[in-house]
Amino acid sequence: MMLRRRDKRRYLAIAIDKSQLLDTLTELKNLPSTVPFENKLNNNRKRISDLKNRTYDPELKFLLKIIRRRYSELFGFIDLEKSGLQIITGKKIKFEGIFILKCHLDSIDNLLFTLATFNKPKITTVKMSGTIRKLISELNHIIIVFNNT
Numbered sequence: 001m002m003l004r005r006r007d008k009r010r011y012l013a014i015a016i017d018k019s020q021l022l023d024t025l026t027e028l029k030n031l032p033s034t035v036p037f038e039n040k041l042n043n044n045r046k047r048i049s050d051l052k053n054r055t056y057d058p059e060l061k062f063l064l065k066i067i068r069r070r071y072s073e074l075f076g077f078i079d080l081e082k083s084g085l086q087i088i089t090g091k092k093i094k095f096e097g098i099f100i101l102k103c104h105l106d107s108i109d110n111l112l113f114t115l116a117t118f119n120k121p122k123i124t125t126v127k128m129s130g131t132i133r134k135l136i137s138e139l140n141h142i143i144i145v146f147n148n149t
Helices: 017-027 036-052 058-075 077-083 105-116 132-148
Strands: 010-016 086-088 098-104 125-130
Touching: 010 017, 010 105, 010 132, 017 058, 017 098, 058 077, 058 086, 058 105, 077 105, 077 132, 086 125, 098 105, 105 125, 125 132
Parallel strands: none
Antiparallel strands: 010 098, 010 125, 086 098
16 A cells, blocks of 8 residues: 655745735726626625635635636636645734735746736735745744834
8 A cells, every 4th residue: 555645735925915905806896797697696605605614804715816817817727726726814824914825836836927927916925835834933034024124
């Protein structure tokens, strides 16, 4: 019997201006809807996901949605699904305007290219690491140095 290795993952800390993110969110909400049935279906899905995820944050869901949409435009839906792209939330992440993305090691180049192509909201990669614990500890040092200068 052969043991199967887990896929290697990478964690990226990205910085984003929340005001730009909220502006983009309000612009998209104000667009006229062309398919009312699709909107009803999406609203039902949102309610179900709200029940599953008690800590629902619309900014995080929107950010993941626009990153996933751009990634699939550039590299295709199959590659998007292989990437395993997720946003990490938790109590240890206490930085304003910094989010942590998780993806497979094979698709890290595609994700970095995707993040570089954003015009609005502007997204900047701060740090990348193989474990979330190391990434958060390095972010603590970066934030302290940045605030002291």
